[in-house]
Amino acid sequence: MVAYVTYHLLLLKKSLTTLHAIFLVGLYVVLFFIPSVIWAQQYDLLIKSGHVVDPKNRINAKKDVAVAAGKIAKVADDIPAAQSKKIIDATGLYVVPGLIDIHTHVFVGTKPDKFADGIYSVSPDDFTFKSGVTTVVDAGTSGWRNFPLFKEQVIDKSQTRVLAFINIAGSGMSGKPLQEDLNDMNADSAALVIQKYKDIIVGVKIGHYEGSDWTPFERALDAGRQSNTPLFVECHLPQFSLEDQLKKMRPGDIITHSFEQVAERMPIVDEHGNVRPFVLAAQKKGVLFDVGHGGAGFWFSQAVPAFQQGLTPNSFGSDLHRFSMNAGMKSVLNIMSKYMAIGMSIEDVVARATWNAARSIKREDLGNLGEGSVADIAVLSMQNGKFGFIDAAGNRLEGNRKLEAELTVREGKIVWDLNGIAAKAWKQ
Ligand SMILES: [Zn+2]
Numbered sequence: 571m572v573a574y575v576t577y578h579l580l581l582l583k584k585s586l587t588t589l590h591a592i593f594l595v596g597l598y599v600v601l602f603f604i605p606s607v608i609w610a611q612q613y614d615l616l617i618k619s620g621h622v623v624d625p626k627n628r629i630n631a632k633k634d635v636a637v638a639a640g641k642i643a644k645v646a647d648d649i650p651a652a653q654s655k656k657i658i659d660a661t662g663l664y665v666v667p668g669l670i671d672i673h674t675h676v677f678v679g680t681k682p683d684k685f686a687d688g689i690y691s692v693s694p695d696d697f698t699f700k701s702g703v704t705t706v707v708d709a710g711t712s713g714w715r716n717f718p719l720f721k722e723q724v725i726d727k728s729q730t731r732v733l734a735f736i737n738i739a740g741s742g743m744s745g746k747p748l749q750e751d752l753n754d755m756n757a758d759s760a761a762l763v764i765q766k767y768k769d770i771i772v773g774v775k776i777g778h779y780e781g782s783d784w785t786p787f788e789r790a791l792d793a794g795r796q797s798n799t800p801l802f803v804e805c806h807l808p809q810f811s812l813e814d815q816l817k818k819m820r821p822g823d824i825i826t827h828s829f830e831q832v833a834e835r836m837p838i839v840d841e842h843g844n845v846r847p848f849v850l851a852a853q854k855k856g857v858l859f860d861v862g863h864g865g866a867g868f869w870f871s872q873a874v875p876a877f878q879q880g881l882t883p884n885s886f887g888s889d890l891h892r893f894s895m896n897a898g899m900k901s902v903l904n905i906m907s908k909y910m911a912i913g914m915s916i917e918d919v920v921a922r923a924t925w926n927a928a929r930s931i932k933r934e935d936l937g938n939l940g941e942g943s944v945a946d947i948a949v950l951s952m953q954n955g956k957f958g959f960i961d962a963a964g965n966r967l968e969g970n971r972k973l974e975a976e977l978t979v980r981e982g983k984i985v986w987d988l989n990g991i992a993a994k995a996w997k998q
Contacts, residue, residue, distance in 0.1 A: 611653060612638060614639070616637070616651065616654035618657060620660030620665035620949060621633075623916065624645070624924075624938055626928075627645075627939065634649040637947075637982045639982065640944065640982035640983075642939050642945050660949055660977075666920045666923075666948050666950060667925070668702065668703065668946030668979070669927075671703050671923075672885050673709045674692075674709060674889070675690065675889070676692060676693065676706060677711035677742065678723075678724060685711050685745075686720075686744045687723070690892045694706050698730040700901075701902055702948030702973075703902055704978065705937075707887075708732060709735050710736060710774075710777055714738075715740030715742075715759075717736050731980075733770055735802040736763060736771050736773075736774060737749075737777070738790040739754055741754060752786065755789045760797075764799060773799040773802050774794045774801050774802065775803075777807070778806045781809060787807075791818065794820070800820075800822050802823075802826065803824065805834070808834040812836040816848060816852035821855055823857055823858070825859055825860065826860040826867070827862040827864065828859040828860060829867070829868050829876060829883075830866060831869040831962075844875070845879045853881060858885070860887040861883045861885065861905055863894065863899040864888075864893075864962075865893045865894040865899070866962045868899070868961055869963055870912075870965050873912065885930055898961055907972045911969030919973075924938065948975060950976060951974045953971065954971060955970065956968065975988060
């Protein structure tokens, strides 16, 4: 084609008309120049000059992040702006993988006094993107029997990626007596449902049982073994001792409400301020400790000594529901800021809200900014000032830093933009 056009251009002086010349030059432009411009804009989105914290890939430095077709296309020191259709200046901001909240209750519905299909749960999109969260895991609000309704009603209708632990109780968190019916706790049925929806269901949950019979716990463990997924233990199990629960749990199983100090479960820190030896033994065995903040699940009297003695949480599950969102918990970002006030570094809080969380639910495709990964991204600002953080006992811990979500990207799409950094400047 080049030879064809050049040949004709050479002939111009001799025999062709001016009109013909214009046509040929135009053809040249169309064939060679325009495609090169289109090719140059190979990325849909370029987040420039932010401080990238990507624990999986051991990145903690100023980098550019390019997105194409919903995936992370490139992470590098300098990616030319001309190569992207849209540019976001993230100077002074942190760029991290979209946050993962492994403890939520989002099976929202119309039942007035229920979590399962009820108003005690919340709608995920209402709370996630504004705090940098792109993936939530529902903690057994649905069971193996009513999971399909949860999927149809919430999971399939949400922009947030919604994954789930399913409850060993078939009807999930449907209140008493249904959720304590041993006949409805079936390991084989739970394992079958997990297998059928293995792209969504990440494990089994045991959580609300007030009897002393260990059968529900054993069945939940059996379902976990059959499906090769972790067991998520939410400790509303007042007759089971903490020591026995931790002994029965396998490496990779997750205990939540780790830092609670309530009557229904022995606290992990004893009356002398020491983490109990059997708790440290469970940590050494590989049991994972999730925050599970909720309304009553997080106490400084537990979390601070535990942190000082090396028992840090593996993940920052929020236990988001109708009763926790406006109390001390607020959001995963607030839990991250709270832990910075306790003494954790920004790198360590990001790890717990991203890569650690992804690994604990065996979803290593998530929680990182590796090239080829889904483009779930949170751009965070670090606010400096005087802030207060509240625990379940109503105590305030002061801190001077607080994280805020400036921009959230879900599968390459901007879903939250606090100050319009991705929008065009308005001019009259
Ligand atoms: Zn919960």
